[in-house]
Each structure stands twice: as structure tokens, then as C-alpha cells.
Amino acid sequence: MSRTRWTLLSLAVFALGSTKVASAQGTITGRITAEGNLPLADARVIVVSTTVSATTNEDGRFTLKGVPSGTFDIQALHVGFQSQKKTVTMTAGAAITADFVMKQAIVQLAEIVTTATGQQRKVELGNAIQTLGNVNKKVEETPITSMQDLLVAKAPGVNVLSGSVTGGTPTIRVRGVSSINLSNAPIWVVDGVRYNTNTFGTAGQTNISLLNNLSPEEIEDIEIVKGPSAATLYGTNAANGVVVVTTKKGRAGTTRWTFTGETRTLDDRNNYQPQYANFGHRNGSTASIRCQLPVMVTSKFGFADGATCASDSVTSYNYLEDPDVTFIKLGRGSLFGTQVSGGNDAVRFFVNGSMDNEFGVVQMPAGDIRYYDEVLHVPVTDQMFHPRQQQKYNLRSNLSAQLSPKFDINVTGGFGKSSNTIEPDNSLIIGLLYVGQAGYGWKGCPKGTETTGCGMTGSDGKGYTDPTGFPLNEANSFAPGSIMQYVTTDDILRFIGSTTLNYRPVSWLQNEGTIGLDWATVDVFHVCRLNECPASGATARLGNVSDFKANNRNFSTKVTSTASWQATGAVNLKTTVGGEYANTEGDSLSAAGRGLPPGASTLGATSTFVSFSAAQQKAVKTLGYYVQEQASIRDRLFLTVAARQDQNSAFGTKFQHITYPKVSVSWLASDESFFPQFSWFNSFRLRSAYGANGVQPRPTDAFQTFSPGSQNVTKVDQQTGTDVSSLLANNPGNPLLKPERSSELEMGFEADFFNRRLHIDYTRYDKRTSDALIQLPIPSSVGASVTSLLQNVGKTKNWGNEVQASIGLVDRRNFGWDVTISASHNDNKWVDLGQDPSKCTTTDGATTCADLVIGSGTTTQQHKGDPLFSQWYRGYTYADKNGDGIIQVSEVTVDTALSKIAVGFAKDLVSIQNGVDFFQRRVHLSALVDYRAGGNTLEGNYFQCSAAPKGCRDNQDPTAPLWMQARAVAVNNGTRVNGTTYTTRLGYFVPAQFWKLRELAASMVLPQVANRYLKSQTGSTLVFGVRNVHTWSSFTGVDPEQNYGVNGNEVTNDFNTFPPPTYFTLRLNLKY
Amino acid sequence: MKIFADRARLGLTAVAVSVFTIAGCSHVKDQLLQPQVPGLVDPTAVGNPTAALALRNGAIGRYKQVQSGESIWQYAGTLADEYKNADFSVDRINADQRLTDAAVSWNYGPVTQSRGFIRDAIGAMIKFNPDSAALIGELYMELAFFEMTMADNYCNGIPLGHMENGVQVNGAPITVLQVYDSAANHLDTALVYTAKAIAAAKTTADQAGATFIDRAARVWKARVLIDKDRSNAGAAAALVATVPTTFAYDMTFSASAGSNGMWSLNNSTARIGVADSFDIINGQVTTIKNALPFVSAKDPRVPVINGDSVSPKVPPEDGVTRPFYLGGLYKGQFDPLVLASGVDARLYEAEGKLQGGDIPGMMTILNALRAARPTIGVTAIPALAALPTPASTDAAISLLFREKAFWTFGRGQRLPDLRRLIRQYGRTQDNVFPTGLYFKGGNYGVDVNFPVPSQEQVNPLFSSCLDRKA
Secondary structure, eight states: OOHHHHHHHHHHHHHHHTSOOOOOEEEEEEEEEETTTEEOTTOEEEETTSSOEEEOOTTSEEEEEEEESEEEEEEEEOTTBOOEEEEEEEOTTOEEEOOEEEOBOSSOOOOEEEETTEEEEGGGOSSOEEEOOOHHHHHHHSOOOSHHHHHTTSSTTEEEEOOOSTTBOOEEEESOOOOSSSOOOOEEEETTEEEOOOEEOOTTSOOEEGGGGSOGGGEEEEEEEOSHHHHGGGOTTOTTOEEEEEEOOOOSEEEEEEEEEEEEEEEOOOOOOOEEEEEEEOTTOOOOEEOOGGGEEBTTBOGGGTOOEEEEEEEEEOGGGOTTTOOBOOEEEEEEEEEEEEEOSSEEEEEEEEEEEEEOSBOOOHHHHHHIIIIIOOOOOHHHHSOSEEEEEEEEEEEEEEEETTEEEEEEEEEEEEEEEOOOOSSTTTOHHHHHHSOOSSSSOOTTOTTTOBTTBOTTSOBOBOTTSOBOTTOSSSOHHHHTTOEEEEEEEEEEEEEEEEEEEETTEEEEEEEEEEEEEEEEEEEEOTTOSOOOSTTTTSOEEEEEEEEEEEEEEEEEEEEEEEOSSSEEEEEEEEEEEEEEEEEEEEEEEEOOOTTOOSGGGOSEEEEEEEEEEEEEEEEEEEEEEEEEETTTEEEEEEEEEEEETTSOTTOOOEEEEEEEEEEOGGGSTTSOOBTTEEEEEEEEEEEEEEEOOOTTTTSOOEEEEEEEEEOTTSSOEEEEEEEEEOOOOOTTOOOEEEEEEEEEEEEEETTTTEEEEEEEEEEEEEEEEEEEEOOGGGOOSSSEEEEEEEEEEEEEEEEEEEEEEEEOSSEEEEEEEEEEEEEEEEEEOOEEEEEEEEETTEEEEEEOOBSTTSSEEBOTTSOTTEEEEEEEEEOOTTOSSOOOGGGEEEEEEEEEEEOSSOSEEEEEEEEEEETTTTEEEEEEEEEEESOEEEOGGGGGGTSTTOOOHHHHOTTSOHHHHHHHHHHHTOEEETTEEEOOOGGGEEEOOEEEEEEEEEEEEOOHHHHHHHTOOTTOEEEEEEEEEEEEEOOSSSOTTOOTTTTTOSSEEOTTOOOOOEEEEEEEEEEO | OHHHHHHHHHHHHHHHHHHHHHHHHHHHHHHHHSOOOTTOBOGGGSSSHHHHHHHHHHHHHGGGGGTSSSOHHHHHHHHTTSEEEOSOOHHHHHHHTTOOOTTSOTTHHHHHHHHHHHHHHHHHHHHHOTTOHHHHHHHHHHHHHHHHHHHHHBOBOEEOOEEETTEEEOOOEEOHHHHHHHHHHHHHHHHHHHHHHHHHOOSHHHHHHHHHHHHHHHHHHHHHHHHHOGGGHHHHHHHTTTSOTTOEEEEOOBTTTBOOHHHIIIIISOOEEEOOSEEEETTEEEEOBTOOOTTTTOOTTSOEEEGGGSSSOOOOTTSOOSSOEEEOSOOSTTOOEEEEEHHHHHHHHHHHHHHTTOHHHHHHHHHHHHHSOOEETTEEOOOOOOOOOOSSHHHHHHHHHHHHHHHTTTTTOHHHHHHHHHHTTOOOGGGTSOBSBOTTSSBOOOOOSBOOOGGGGGSTTOOSOSBOOO
16 A cells, blocks of 8 residues: 555544544524525525534425534525524533524625535635526526526636537636646536536537536536636546536425426527629730739739739629528527426425427528429428527436435436537538638629629529539529538437435534446437438439447546544534545447438448448546545634545556645634724635646557558459558557646635625636646657657646626615626746757757747747747738739738747636616516637638639728738738748737627516416516627627637637527526 | 543544555456556557568558548649649648648658558568568568658658667658668668569469569669669669569558548549649630640540539539549549559650660650550550650650650659659759649749658758758
8 A cells, every 4th residue: 555545544544533422412403584584495504513514495494413512603504695603502412493584695605615525615615616606596587598608707717618509519618728738628527427528520510519418407506616726636637627517406395396488589690791703804805804902903003013903893792691592590499398396304306307499590591492392392301491400308307315314315317318400510612601601792693794604603694503403592612402401410318317325423424425427328420312412522412321329428436424523612623535436438439331222311221331430448537535634713714634646547557646735724814803893894705725636648648559450452463452450550658647737826815895795706826737748749750650759748837817796786675786797817828848859959068958849830839938829820011002002912021930929719708797676676687798808719711712703802892901901912922932932821810809798688577467377476487588699899700709629629710610699588487 | 431432433433444445445446447448459469470460461551641631642743733723722722833831741741650660560570470571572662662752752851760669760851862762772672572582482372472562663663763863764674674564563442441542632522633734714724834734635544524524513622623624544432543563664664765865766665555555543545546756855755754644644753753854854844844824823833842841840850951952
């Protein structure tokens, strides 16, 4: 047994052995009410410094059993109310009554949080934990349809880049990024079980996320554990933060039913950019040709000066906004859900069922439907008519039972089924957005070209068709109706369940064990039936099918044991020991075939085998042990020391385990007698925490491997070969590979002012990552099996500030107004990248090497001292030297060298949550404003301007601003120096700064007359909401949140990716 | 006392539970943490004769690196006059326009990296299957093929390093001619092995197999000799005299082993089209100086299919390249690509005659080949009319290289031949490579090869090309 493990064991034994045993126990009962004698259900009551706690039932009553003898503080806590303490003295076998009348808090804060060792009061923690708090209220009262809607713009330091299409994958980053080779995404834990949020999909189509299988309807609370200082005890892989989800539990009392119905409309209100066409002629010719601005003749720039095209007229056309042809229409969605909750003090249950259907803003244009009806004489299937759809079904059943005063059990089970249909949206040629944004710049034929033919019309005056005869109707390359035959469905079946046992043999000892499973089966099925889909290749219309099936399994189990001890009258100690095992594994199979008979659509029906691949089971397993000691001094100073040791299957064979330490302190300074007392200054807490965590390498990074395969070897004197099995050296492996280790120091304060109307929470953090996994390059010319070797050599630094201010501006009977402002700034840089062995010099016997640079000469580079994923472009300058309003090639100068420009992801985040109540708080208005800055996005659609005869304003419209013309010249023409042409995309890498009115909602508590008519109860609501209301941005593309590389790509790119639509929702919540 | 006893009992229980738990976990730890990757092939599986053969098969599969994906044959075909770009990629357009940038990889990595896989296979075969002389010879031949490919396509300044017991041994940049020397040396080794295999053959099949590889090695040795110096053409001709015109050493494909990449790029994904001697630029027919009329010559050695005669019709990927032609040489995705052939042998013999000043002799060989009706891959070439004897040596040079361009279309030989016209025959690049207006805008550039990309700068001995000369 290693020394570290002995140390942990000794600590645990010491702590357990030193706990105070109290055989004499009593009972405390009571009732918690709000002012006006209104019972408060779901309030938490704890006996401070013990493990004894209870939750109030529907009538606000609670029972605390097994309270040890002695004098204790009892604390009552409930979101939205100011916590209260009472001191009681318990004697053996006594039964004490303690009632609380709680005062409503103007600023609503959660005071109990879920940590790796169990539930704790937030005041005891030295680190910041963001709690969404009262998720149910948010879901019921605002236009939230997915997990990403729930998280976006709610917490400082948490950047959520939404997947912009129905079912699309969001990218979530907590406190920025710190790795270039491993995931920067947080891990998810649902009811104690590791939850898989992987993405999957088909090339050329927006990815789907497994995250979408969680239904916001069934969530009680979400906590975001932001960094290693807080996530230490979650173990390896939690260095990027942890999103802890707790699903709803039943409430003792009368069985309560909630029926929810929601209808929503999706409207793509984005301003798409039109295409332009500049018609002109050559000198000495009358033939109409397309001009490009850089070679256009103007009054000051004639043919003699070298131009080749004189402009005659300019047309523009916006295909996507032409109601005659566009495939962008209104989308629709609906949700029906039922929740039932109830039980008694012994057994409580919660059941949720919901159906959510949505089809997106893409719909087959009427002209294409006519072609199906009148020419093809085949019906348009639903999947073709609405090629972007999602159907979700969720069923959850949670059961809590108190089997004895010492023994509880919680069983949770959630089943989800989702089916998505995703159209080709970001593929070249057969991508819908491609044909929509790459038009020719006019509708029909421009004047003068009707008889000679123009871009979309032949010389016979008839509209162009695609190669199969499908009318293009102003679209480029392929008709939308043809592309919509390309059907891909993503089906997921998901189960997540957990069982938690809680055993309290004595009042000072609590044992908890959780075992759980997250199982997801994924099926991505694609079909193009015979003679369907665009003729994008010689075999494209023979019919083709591909099928990808994957199984993902997460098995988690953990055991914790917590002992508490009142060491002195002022000092309480709490010791926790625990162990955790997590196994994340998956496998997959995929196959593709070609050649279908008429009507067939299955893989088995294909006549030609195309490909097959099987990804064998891969698993990452973590086994960890931890011990934590907490000291509470007079319930105002809290010290925590902890350590966790992990072993992991992905570590190198010569790296056995890693230990993560943690120390934190929290001091409720305002409770000290010496703290100055002001009427306007209510509380002040200082906190600080230091902790470490890591991110493991990928499953097989550490191992030397050979890749098996099949090769075809030519036969002697024949033109055919023989398939033979083969091996190739693959990964050289690294037995010393270990996790990237991050340690973080954070400090901050929380303060309440003006009768707790203003709450401020500030955190400063500094995260250092060492042993960063870097792919050290190997020259191709040495013929190694790889061109880089993964090694733990880098160091990064991540730092920032987070502040959240919650303000109760007005608190009147008929009018209330509260505002929560969150702001954060995150920055990062490379502290060290290791040294470049290729750039060493030896002077006087001493060898020094230059710092390693990764990606030299490419757009994304990593340099010591620079931010991660720095973007490097050639700079350029321009000047309209001849003053003709046209930027010629000679008027743009592109640098020959690349220079560091900026980063992708936003560094500055601000959100403003506004809530206003009217009419005795029966009507609630809310607004969410989201601001992001400090990042850039590549306008990836620029290339669609580059090839004549297509055109965009940049290179076709002579009235285009000079900067716009110049960036097109810089990317298409560039500058030629010594025989080399230097171009740059810099002009299209633009700030993605924006202000967004993200949500606007109005909810109304149904009047009694309505309740009587509907036989519903008080609390039923009607809600109208709008999501993605309006964007204010200087971004030169369509929307700064479009992201081609959704999930995992730290540099955003709007290339052929749909922008987010606006959602209008109307929701009725009926309670019985 | 009771409190004390309870405390002791519970403490001991906690200790026992903790020890039992941790000890138990230690016991099952290995099983709990063992990686579950049943598909993983680790080093213990490769130390035997069967595994050595599998490594050899894997190395043979590396031939595909020159033609699959964004391959060097595709880039070279567009930099020369064989193909024209029909997609969006700026890099691929730049190659077509003869504007190459060291920041782009130009498929350098897969080509040069293949040498390592072949060396691994040679080592394993010599260790575990030393009697398989023909297969060892074939691997040396393949090693030479990749070095020849590098010299054919990249600039002066190519490093040839290697791995030695897991340690990288960097190579200093050397000239194209020096790389040809290295290829020639490996071909000599290959020929030693094949001679040994032929001599030791106990069956007709063994002898045929060894002879098959021997002939391919001879064809490539001849090619390397000529590529290095045209004065070697006589020796090259002598080397291939025994190779029959019908001989072909192919790169073959199958559903599980991959497709013909040149077919994929042209016929399937339509990213490149067969080029011609003119283009439509701004609506006007514009002649491309020096470009051969691969389409309009209607030569059966370069069969083409235009968009109107294909069913289903295939548009170029960029949607705008016109005219756009699919190649007809490869009818299907698994049709073989010819790596070395008897046709090549005859062409080297013809150049040997040319080098010897025997233009009629050259024409005799060329016209005999035109009448021979050989098969290129799966395409049978009909008998072609004899060509008249050119009146001058210069015209004979042009004729030989034109004939060779049609016979070897799309097989990675046009670019090195254009370079040879400059390097060995004294022509200027303006009279050899496509020149003038480029159909996607601007003019053709001046590049005659691909730079060794800047990614090679991690090799401390390399900084950039020694020069970009032909």
C-alpha cells in the first residue's frame, strides 16, 4: 500500500476514532411558515454541526430525529427567504418543538448546495458555486425549450454558445479554455451519475448532442462547479468544471398534478446578405460579361490603366428572402407534459412525462412541391417537407423512501427517446445554406440578356435545371427540393438511473452510497433512395444507405462516510472519507452500401458494399479515494482540508496515481462582534479556496499500438489484386503519460446591503495547468508512424474575475422589480510550451533551445506568452489612391508574414436578468440581456464571393464601402512579392461582439375565474415568451453566434451554418 | 464508560470497514482499471513471421498515399497541364495556378512518412522471413518509388531522415538529383533481391512472382536514371529491354482496401477535371500556352466524358468550372492504377534512341507502341495511326514528351517530365508549363514544383528549399 494511501487511511481512522459518540438522542419537530401563516414546503432544516437534517412537507412541518444531547443551532433555509437560526438544548429522549416564521428575501439566493461529499450550506464553502436556483420557476415562466436555453447567460464565467438549429449541439466553456489537445468542456453529473454529453452526427450536417436528452421540466436545480478549487473531490476529468444536475423529488402531502401545454413558433428573422452581379463589357466588345470590382473601369481608371471590364449595371438578389423560392419558413413546436408529485413522510414520489415536437425553419418551397406533384408524380414525404425535425419523449420517475429513522433510499430513473432529422446544412454544394447564399445575384434574367442566356436561364429562355432536370428556381447548383431528399435521422434511446442509500447509524455518522448508470444508444441513419438526392457524383443517385450505431455506457458508484464532532463549544469538526469508481465506455459500428432497388431504403437492400468500420469498446476508468476534514468555528469561520487520489486506465503504464489537494476557508466576518455595524450593511463573507484537479489523456494515448486493416495487393500479371490483412505501426505510446493537472486559487467575497436588497458576489481566480499535453512535432522526413508525439510538457495560465450583483430595486405589494447582473472576464496564456529541439544552439558548451511554437505558419498557432488558439493572419492595408471609389488590386498591400491577431471565443461576458412583478405579483415580466465581447468569428462564407460568376457585395457592388472591397481583394487577389502571391482572410475574421435580447417573457397567474372554469388550483399560469428577440452587433456576417465547428472548436466560423431563429412560445401550466 | 465502549466499537468498525474496502479495492484495482480495448494490437502481437507479412502488406498499402485524397498526383496533375481545378479550395486553386506556398502541406507528410512504414516492414521481413527475397525486394522497390516521387514533385532541398531504435535521425536537405541517387541505390538492392529470388525459385509461380517484381524494379530504375540525367537514357533502355509491353505493375483497390483516388477526385467528387489546351475566360475561348489538348485531341489514350453524356450528369464541385470533363480511363472506383508498365519501358527505350540521336529509331519504337494496342489499367487502347518522323531534334523532343504525356496521363509522370524539359533539355518554363491567363482569375504563376512545406522545419537541419529550380 502506498504511503499516500496509508496517510489517507490514518487520517480517516483518526477522524472517525475521535468523533463524539452520543447515545442519548431526542426529536425536534416544528413548522415553518412564511409571514401570514403560509406553510413553506420544501424548506430545509438542519442541526448545525451534525448530519441531522429534514425537509418540510406540504404543510411546512418537519421532524428532526436522532438529535444528540447538547446545545445546538437549528437553521431553516429556503430559496427566496432569509435563513433563520434558533438555539436549542437537547436532553436524552426529549421532544422539542421549534417553529420558524421566515421573512421573504428580496434577493433570492440558494443557501444549500450539492457538493461531491453531499449537501452543504453554501456559507461553509470557500469556493464559488453557481446555482441556477428554482429551475422549475424559470422553466415555467420563460421560453426555455432545451438545456442550453437554461444555461445560457445565467452565470458569470460560463460561456454557452448555443447550437443554433433544432437539436443542435451547444458548446459550453467554464472559465475559458486551458488545453489544446483535450476537451475543454465541463463534465456533467446527474443525481450522482456521470452523464454523457458527447456529440455525434454526419459530416456536412449540424451535430446532435446527447445533452438534449435531459428535459428542463424534470430538473430541480443546476449547480456549476467552476474550477479545480471546487471540483477537487470530483476526481480526474473535472478540471474544466462540473455541471451538477439534481432532478425533482416528490413532496410529502397531497398529490399534486401539473399539466403543461406549450405551442411555439420559430421565425428566422435574420438578415441574410443578398448576392450581387456586376455586368459589363470588355474594351472593344459589346458582349456582356461579369465584372469584378478590382478590374472594373471607372471614370478615373480606364482600360489604358490595365483594367479589363467596364461596368454597365449592377443587380442584387436575395434568394433566402425571396418568398417565391426560399426554403426558410415558419417553424413550429409543441410540448405536452404531466408531472405528479406526492407521498407522505415515509415515501415520496415524483413522476414526469413529456412529449416535445419541433420542426425547424426549413421547409420545401412551393415550386419544388409542384415539381414533385406535376412532373415526378411522387409524394413529398414529411421528412422531405420538413427536413429539420425533433421529437423528444421523456419519462422520469423518482422515488424517495425513509425505510427507518436511520435509513433512506432514493431511486431515480429517467428514460428518454429523441429522434432528429437534420438536413444537409453546412456541406458544400448539397448544403441548403450553400445554395441559398451562393446565388448569381439576380432573379430571372437581367435586362439585355434574356435571349442570350444568363446565369440561371439558358439561351432558350427556360430556367436552368440541375443535372437531373430538377428546376433550380434561382437556386445555385441543386434545388432545395432535391437536397431535401437527402434524409438523415438521428435516434437516441437513453436511460439514466441511480440509487442512493443513506444510512445514519448514529447521530454523528452519515453514510451514503450511490450507484448509477447512464446508457445511450445512438443510431444515425442516412438514406438517398434510387434516383433521389442531388447528382453530386456519378454514383450519387444509385441509392445509398449508411448506418452508424453506437453504445455509450457510464457506470458510476461512490461511497462517502461523514462523521461530525463537536470538539468544543465553539468548534465543530466534520470528517468525510469516500471512494468513487467511474467507468465511461462506448463502442460503435458503421456500414455503408450503395445501389438500391426502387422503393428500398435499408442497408441490407444495397447491392454494393461501400464501407464498414467497427470501433471496439473503449473505456476510461477512474478509481479514486478521498478524505476531507472540515472545521466550523462558532459557525462563522469554516476551514476545509481535503485530498483525493486517483488511478486511471488512461494514464501511462509508468504513472500509477495522482493526488489532488484542496484547502479552503470561509469567514462570515459580519457575524463577528468587532465587525462594524451599519444599517445598510447586512452581511459580509470572505472566502478563498485552493484545489487541484486534472484531465486524463484519451483512452489509448498512452499505449503503443498497431492499426489492423485490409490492403489489396496486386496479382502477378493481372489487373486485379487480392485483399490481405495488414498491420501498420500506429501510436508509439508514452508510458509516462499523465493527466493535465490544473490547480486553482480563487478568492472573493459576498456581501449584502440595504436590508439585503443588494447582494454582491465577487470572485477572482487564477488557474495554472501544468503537464499540458502537447503534440511535439516529429519531422515527416524521418518516417515515424506519427508526425507528433503526445507529451506532458506545457503550462498554461487562466485567470479572470467574476461578479454577480442581485438587486431588489422595488419591493411593493403591487410592484416588484429585481435585477441580476453577471459579468466576467477570462483570459489565458501559454506559460510554457517546452523547447523546440530543432532550434538549439550551443555556445561555450552550453546548449540552449528556442521555445516551441505549435502550428507555425498556419492560422492557429500556440506561442509562449500568447493566448491559446491565437489566430494568425497576414495583415493588409489599402488606400483608394486614385480616388475612384474602387479598390484595385494595386491599392491593397498584403503582408508577407503572418502576425498574431486575436482569439476566437469571447472573453467578456455580461448578462442582465430583469424581473418585474405587477398586480400583487400576479403578472411577472422578465427579460434576459446577453453581451459578449473579446472574441472573433471567421466569416467563412467569404469564399462564395471568390469564384465568378457568383458574387457578393464585396467584389461586385461599386457602392460597397472601401473596407469591404479591400478585404475581398486581399483574400482573392493578394499581393505578389518575388514570385509568390500572398493573400489573407483577415478581413473576414471579425469581432463577434454583440448585445442580444435573449429572452422576453410575460407570465400571468390565472385568475380565480379561470381556475374555477378549468378546475385548476392557484398557481396555474399562462406564459408568453420570446427567445432570441433581437441582436445588436457590428458583426459583418449574419449572426455572431453561428458556429460551423460546433462543439470542441475553440475558433468559431459561420461557414454555411444556420443562425439561430426567434422562438415565440405560449405556455399554459395548470396545477391540480 | 458506555460512551467510551461505543466509541471504541465504532472506531474499530470504521477501521475494519476502511481497511477492508481499501484492501479490497487494491485487490480488484487492476481489473477495475484495466483498459478494455479488445481491438488494440500491441507490440506483443508483431514479433513473428505472420505479423511481419502483415506489416509488409500494410507497407504495400502505402502506395495509395500518392493518389488518394488531396494527393501529390492530383496536385502535380493540376500544376502541370493534365487536370484543372473544379472546386473551392484556395490551396488547390493555387496549385492549378502555379502559385504554391510553403505553408501548405502539399501531401508531403504522407509521402515521406511512407518511407518509415516500408523500412519497418523491411526490418521485420529480414528478421522473420529472410527467405522471402522477392517480397523484400518489392519493399526496397517501393522505398525507391517514394523517394522518386519526392524528387519528381518537390523542390531541391528534400531531407531523407529515418528512425533508429525509436530515435529520430534527421536528414539534411539534399538536391533532387541526390534523392534520385538514393532511389537508384534502393532499386539496385531490390534488383539484387529479385535476382536472388528468381535464382532460388522452386516453382513456376515463385519465378513468375519474382520476375514480376523484378520487371517493375527495372522500369523504375530506368525512370530514375533518365530523371536524373538524360544521358542515362541508353543505360535505362538496356535495363528494360526484357520487359514486355504488356507488363503492368498496378495499384489495385477493393471495397475494403479503398478506391482509386484519381477516379474519386475526378469522376466521383468532381473536384478536378481533365484539362485542355484552352479555357473559357470571361466568356471567350482563351488558349493556354503550352497546355496539351488532352480533351480536344480526342485521343483514345485519354478518353473523356463531358457532362452531357454522363448519366447521371455530374457538375463540377464548384458549380462554375466550364467546360468540365470527366476522365474515362477509369470506369469504376476499383479500377487499377498503373504504377509501372511495359509501355513505360518502351518510352524509355524511345528516349534512349533520341538521346543517341536516332530519331527514326525513336519513331519506330513510338509507332510500334501505337500499333501495339496495349491496355492501360482496364482501358484497352485501339491501334493508333503512325506518326511522321519529326524534322528536327527539337520537334522530336516535343513529340516524345507529347506521346509520353498521353500514354502516362494521370499517373504522376507529367510534372517530372515538364521539369526535365527545363532541367535537361534547356527549355524555359514559359515554354513548358501552362502560361498566361488563368480561368479563375489572374495569370498563371511561375512555380515548377512544390516546396518542401514549412512543417518540415521541425527538422533542425532543414529551413527551406535550397532552390525552386526545375
